[in-house]
């Protein structure tokens with residue numbers, strides 16, 4: 171420990187401290203030693219003596235990982251046991267990794283499924299959910315989640331793009347969300363064009379992305395767009411999880427060639443890949459083989475065969491070394507005997523690597539890299555100050571994107587405008603034109619029941635059709651730190667309002683005058699307002715319930731049940747509320763239909779006079795106001811109050827959707 175450089179490194183690492191949940195998400199060097207899960211020792215001490223002899227002309231590594239362990243908790247048992255009652259099993263996903271990555275290099279993380287490649291990228295990018303110990307540093311400084319989100323961009327395995335937008339539109343909207351507010355539209359267009367050119371997307375720039383039904387760009391082009399989205403911010407570090415998965419050999423080769431070009435232009439690029447073909451292998455600057463969360467090799471591709479040959483595993487002629495050595499380090503879990511045998515071999519290979527001079531050189535480079543930045547100015551954690559776009563710009567951009575998405579999607583658009591009015595012919599056929607005889611009282615109640623039941627259902631249908639795709643995109647963009655949950659829900663609320671107003675106007679306008687409801691213009695206005703509010707409430711309740719149940723089917727069933735129950739129990743149209751059991755009478759107070767029906771009944775019957783056959787005059791309800799006083803006693807005097815409650819409902823369900831999303835959190839996306 172006499173070595174001055176190493177002492178400084180120790181001091182720097184100790185000063186980081188902190189826990190996984192704090193501002194610094196990697197533990198200190200001391201916690202690394204405590205949390206070590208194997209008996210394998212990192213030969214820091216051997217490296218220490220040689221640090222000052224390290225070749226100073228060597229390029230300083232940028233991203234260093236020192237003694238990184240990552241532990242997650244797995245819940246064991248069936249879901250119905252409840253998450254609180256299920257026992258939790260601790261799983262060590264990454265075990266004491268020491269790695270170094272340099273700017274200007276493309277490094278591939280390879281290894282069999284479950285070896286820890288994605289988890290390592292999650293930890294580096296600051297998206298891990300488990301407990302992390304050890305140190306990740308960039309340019310000599312302890313990384314925080316915030317810092318890594320600013321400096322790095324992470325391309326997930328799955329493309330999450332809106333199928334209705336063109337390639338250029340997708341990148342332009344993302345540029346508005348990602349780039350600082352001082353970027354003018356002309357700067358943004360220039361930036362987007364540069365990314366389109368860099369990613370080789372010029373020939374499809376004006377094409378729609380497309381989806382399962384409408385054919386758009388190819389799978390490889392989608393991958394390039396996803397990568398392009400992450401390049402808009404011009405990140406120092408680009409992380410990619412399986413960028414070639416699902417691509418044919420030719421497209422995969424070209425994609426990796428683009429990544430290598432990017433790296434050679436001055437970026438630090440790390441990608442995970444299952445089993446690179448030999449043509450891809452040749453494009454890599456570094457390769458890391460992971461197995462059982464440990465490092466079996468990290469070095470240049472040309473070091474691989476000599477290294478494995480030196481530990482007793484040569485590569486047959488004309489074979490892809492990657493295929494051979496990934497298989498060699500894999501654990502075969504098909505039979506217990508095979509598992510024991512291959513696990514032993516994998517552990518032996520990991521231990522052998524840590525005793526090899528390539529590994530010692532890695533440790534020297536880590537220490538050398540840390541010493542490069544160990545100056546007064548770079549002490550501590552410095553986070554790049556990045557100006558975000560202004561709130562109105564973000565809001566406007568999201569709103570435009572959502573509206574374009576709906577307008578371009580024939581199904582969503584027709585759903586928004588046509589579903590609600592679609593009910594009109596059915597209701598007209600069923601009831602015909604209302605007169606003012608005694609039977610018309612029952613018929614009017616039928617129209618009121620339909621007018622208060624159908625709009626929330628249409629809200630549910632529209633919410634289920636549109637919201638999930640936008641929510642998936644939101645999860646992705648939220649993880650990139652682009653905007654908040656409140657902004658997303660606010661934009662969704664504002665975007666659906668005009669659609670609900672237009673469809674409610676059409677629905678109410680035709681229905682009201684066709685069947686001949688109360689011909690008073692104020693009553694007509696109140697009728698429209700109730701229909702708009704019910705549509706909006708229906709859609710926002712669906713959004714809230716989809717926050718509770720991420721399963722769309724479950725959420726739509728639950729929302730339908732809620733509104734059915736509300737209509738049956740609280741409208742008073744099927745059974746008078748006073749005749750119901752006390753518990754249901756109380757429950758009706760929280761049901762939206764109690765207030766909407768009272769408004770619609772008061773609105774419809776006020777001032778109407780009904781005819782009555784002379785012989786049955788005593789059983790007749792001659793005045794509409796008498797009907798109101800008998801069955802909805804306070805409907806007229808509480809009209810304003812009921813409207814305020816309905817307005818409060820719209821706000822309450824919005825707040826509920828926000829709270830639910832906050833409590834449920836954002837799922838880890840892959």
Ligand SMILES: Nc1ncnc2c1ncn2[C@@H]1O[C@H](COP(=O)(O)OP(=O)(O)OP(=O)(O)O)[C@@H](O)[C@H]1O
Nearest residue numbers: 242243244263282283284285286287288289290299
């Ligand atoms: N949050 C988590 N909860 C439970 N298990 C986890 C969690 N994160 C990772 N694991 C487990 O850790 C192991 C490594 O997962 P990881 O996704 O990193 O592997 P991988 O090498 O990327 O695999 P693949 O190539 O199949 O994507 C797996 O067994 C996985 O189930």
